[in-house]
Amino acid sequence: MNTEVHPSHQPYSVWGLPGTLIWGLIIAVFFVATQSIVMGIYIGINHGKAASSDYGKLVADLQYNGQVLSICTFASLFVCGLILLGVVKLKRNSNLKHYLGFKAVDLKSLKFWFLVIISLIIVSDLLTLLLGKPIVPEFMTTIYKSTESKWLLWLALIVAAPLFEELFFRGFLIPGISSSFLGPVGAIVISATLWAAIHFQYDLYGMATIFVMGIVFGIARIKSGSVLLTIGLHSFLNLAATTQVFVSQSL
Numbered sequence: 001m002n003t004e005v006h007p008s009h010q011p012y013s014v015w016g017l018p019g020t021l022i023w024g025l026i027i028a029v030f031f032v033a034t035q036s037i038v039m040g041i042y043i044g045i046n047h048g049k050a051a052s053s054d055y056g057k058l059v060a061d062l063q064y065n066g067q068v069l070s071i072c073t074f075a076s077l078f079v080c081g082l083i084l085l086g087v088v089k090l091k092r093n094s095n096l097k098h099y100l101g102f103k104a105v106d107l108k109s110l111k112f113w114f115l116v117i118i119s120l121i122i123v124s125d126l127l128t129l130l131l132g133k134p135i136v137p138e139f140m141t142t143i144y145k146s147t148e149s150k151w152l153l154w155l156a157l158i159v160a161a162p163l164f165e166e167l168f169f170r171g172f173l174i175p176g177i178s179s180s181f182l183g184p185v186g187a188i189v190i191s192a193t194l195w196a197a198i199h200f201q202y203d204l205y206g207m208a209t210i211f212v213m214g215i216v217f218g219i220a221r222i223k224s225g226s227v228l229l230t231i232g233l234h235s236f237l238n239l240a241a242t243t244q245v246f247v248s249q250s251l
Contacts, residue, residue: 013093020176023087027080027168034079035072043070057116063201064139066147070156077164084172100171101227110229113220117233120216121240124209131205136248139201144245162234169195170217171227184233188218213237 015023043058062068088099096102129136147153169191177187192214196207217230 003097011090011093011193012095012098014099014179015087015091015176017177017180017182019091020173020197022138024168024173024176027083027087027172030083031076031080034076038072038075039068061235064142066145066153067149068142069143070149070152071149073156073160073164077160081164081167084167099175101175101221101225103224103226103228105224105226105229109224110232113224113229113233114236116216116220117213117237120213121237124212128205133205137202140241140245141248144242144249151237154242157238158235162231162238165195166217166231166234167229169214170230174221177188183216184222188215188222191218 016162039059039062042062047058085096088094088096091099125135144150144153172185173191173194174184176186177190180186182190192211195214196211199207199210202210217233219228221230222234
């Protein structure tokens, strides 16, 4: 079954499990391709005379270059975001606003979920300190130091990344998977797992933390029906993390 019921009782269709996974994979391929093309252009402009044997090392180094990361993030948002919107519209009887969850939430819900995220950030940081791990991962410090335009990195992390990731993981994946036998619980777990998996630059502890955040974002999406809420929560989370990097570099 791949039909959900809108509060107005008008039925709207979503891609079922097979369609969601296939289209999700296609969008992921375009995501990787977009980042690879941007990186290739960057190498061509800045290292045009580099030997082909050095290309692999350049690519590996640029993965932790904040300037390149920022450009790739915005390019992925533009290209893959448009593809995602097109995929939703391609589904017969779909409704873009309903499908992706473009819905405002009341102030009470907003306060509640932001309080949940703030509490999780505090608990996570305390646990990190107790385990003797750095609050700011080394790769984040490297990315921040390597960024020529710090404002561009801030925008990429606080605006572009949360916007695309939430539209894809909570906006697109959750409705499609929820409509299958896996239900909302399965959709939340799968979307959180996949979201954590793309953050491979973190260690297992960091990925586990992201998984927990993904579970919370998924619950917020299901309970509120709003991806706008999770975009806001995600942006706030990234703002807190980026601020920690900034403070650590200023001390």
